[in-house]
Amino acid sequence: MVRQVNTPTENRIIAGGGAYDQRHYEDHPELGTGLISYEHAISPRSFELEREALFRRSWINVGHELGLPKVGSYFTRELEVLNTSIILVRGKDRKIRAFHNVCPHRGNKLVWEGHPAQETSGRAMAFFCKYHGLGYALDGKMEVLRDPDNWFGSQGCDLHLVEVPVELWNGFIFANFRPGGPSESLRAYMGEHIWSALDDIPVELYTDHVRGLGEIDSNWKTLHDAFSEAWHGSVLHSQAMVTMRNITFRAPPSRFDGPHRTAISCGTVPEGAYTFNIERISRASVTGSQIRPTREIEAPKAAFGPDQQDWVAVTFTVFPSFQLQVYAPGWINTYNYWPLAHNRMRFEINQYFQRARDFSELFARTTGIALVLDNVRQDLGLLEATQRGLESRVYDTYPLIDEEHNIRHFHKMVDDRITAYRNELGEG
Numbered sequence: 330m331v332r333q334v335n336t337p338t339e340n341r342i343i344a345g346g347g348a349y350d351q352r353h354y355e356d357h358p359e360l361g362t363g364l365i366s367y368e369h370a371i372s373p374r375s376f377e378l379e380r381e382a383l384f385r386r387s388w389i390n391v392g393h394e395l396g397l398p399k400v401g402s403y404f405t406r407e408l409e410v411l412n413t414s415i416i417l418v419r420g421k422d423r424k425i426r427a428f429h430n431v432c433p434h435r436g437n438k439l440v441w442e443g444h445p446a447q448e449t450s451g452r453a454m455a456f457f458c459k460y461h462g463l464g465y466a467l468d469g470k471m472e473v474l475r476d477p478d479n480w481f482g483s484q485g486c487d488l489h490l491v492e493v494p495v496e497l498w499n500g501f502i503f504a505n506f507r508p509g510g511p512s513e514s515l516r517a518y519m520g521e522h523i524w525s526a527l528d529d530i531p532v533e534l535y536t537d538h539v540r541g542l543g544e545i546d547s548n549w550k551t552l553h554d555a556f557s558e559a560w561h562g563s564v565l566h567s568q569a570m571v572t573m574r575n576i577t578f579r580a581p582p583s584r585f586d587g588p589h590r591t592a593i594s595c596g597t598v599p600e601g602a603y604t605f606n607i608e609r610i611s612r613a614s615v616t617g618s619q620i621r622p623t624r625e626i627e628a629p630k631a632a633f634g635p636d637q638q639d640w641v642a643v644t645f646t647v648f649p650s651f652q653l654q655v656y657a658p659g660w661i662n663t664y665n666y667w668p669l670a671h672n673r674m675r676f677e678i679n680q681y682f683q684r685a686r687d688f689s690e691l692f693a694r695t696t697g698i699a700l701v702l703d704n705v706r707q708d709l710g711l712l713e714a715t716q717r718g719l720e721s722r723v724y725d726t727y728p729l730i731d732e733e734h735n736i737r738h739f740h741k742m743v744d745d746r747i748t749a750y751r752n753e754l755g756e757g
């Protein structure tokens with residue numbers, strides 16, 4: 330039975346880095362303090378512009394190499410925002426490649442099981458089309474040509490899957506769909522700060538992985554905004570997180586590197602404060618397992634000075650739609666926001682852990698996953714209400730408080746890129 334066991338009543342301020350008096354707008358006058366337009370959360374035209382200006386012109390995270398452990402391991406990704414599906418595969422040379430999931434003979438979707446809209450995974454030494462049986466090697470070249478004498482010239486032998494450039498960052502696979510190829514490397518795109526942010530984390534030990542997916546009737550940016558401020562936690566999540574009640578948040582300043590962001594959540598959770606008995610029994614909270622992993626980690630030095638102690642999570646946002654969080658005392662969480670329409674999205678969460686040493690650790694982890702997902706569900710459910718409110722068009726704009734400065738930065742980055750793209754189109 331669930332029972333509330335501990336209710337702090339005093340007003341507390343959660344902050345970090347001595348930032349109680351911080352006023353973010355003074356650090357970032359370029360972001361201004363004005364009202365933000367609702368329009369791009371509710372307009373189909375904005376969605377069409379974002380597909381091209383953001384998703385086709387940025388490096389996009391499409392998975393992790395944990396899904397490709399062996400030669401021939403593959404998985405598919407449905408990328409509706411880019412009007413495509415891709416196959417990611419580890420080749421005979423152990424290199425990871427991505428291909429558009431389309432047969433070059435007569436355009437059939439190449440790799441799928443059950444239903445063509447569903448993602449799939451497995452292991453193969455070649456990909457055979459279900460239509461006329463042509464087979465493609467792991468490097469995309471024609472491997473099995475049927476009825477070879479009946480093709481004109483080399484048209485059959487020349488068939489080749491269309492490759493999508495990919496690069497890796499700490500095991501995370503990023504693809505680039507820019508027409509004509511990437512304009513810069515993933516490293517140059519991210520910048521040195523985020524590129525080196527996990528250098529002190531033993532990422533190769535994070536081999537246990539859980540993936541979750543959900544679709545909701547919300548604009549993708551609205552959910553991104555909810556995951557870019559902690560303020561709402563003291564209200565929306567207060568039932569599940571008693572330690573969040575009566576809290577005033579004062580986040581330390583975020584670091585902005587171009588469109589990317591490093592944000593910090595600090596604050597010491599009071600000893601013994603928990604909402605449900607299961608948290609005490611399992612040693613887990615809504616911020617996950619509280620058991621230290623086999624190889625202990627410190628807060629990423631990229632986010633703090635080396636002496637920062639009271640960290641809860643550090644969030645790296647790789648524009649436009651990927652967030653990676655390192656949570657104390659040592660697990661990793663990622664979010665992907667996949668637009669499906671101006672008012673519908675798929676949310677993807679991935680959690681990475683070091684190998685559990687015993688049942689206690691596994692129990693803490695499993696409880697932590699359930700608590701995290703329970704809170705995520707609260708966000709997702711609320712966002713459907715927000716979308717309905719926005720689409721009523723009762724208001725045109727909304728104000729943001731200083732604590733919501735990450736959102737202000739994100740929307741400016743989106744707006745700047747949409748404006749540049751419209752200028753390219755001659756719409757400016």
Ligand code: FES
Pocket residue numbers: 432433434435436437458459460461462463
């Ligand atoms: S469409 Fe794939 S073999 Fe014909």
Ligand SMILES: [Fe+2]
Pocket residue numbers: 555556561562565566704708
């Ligand atoms: Fe939330």
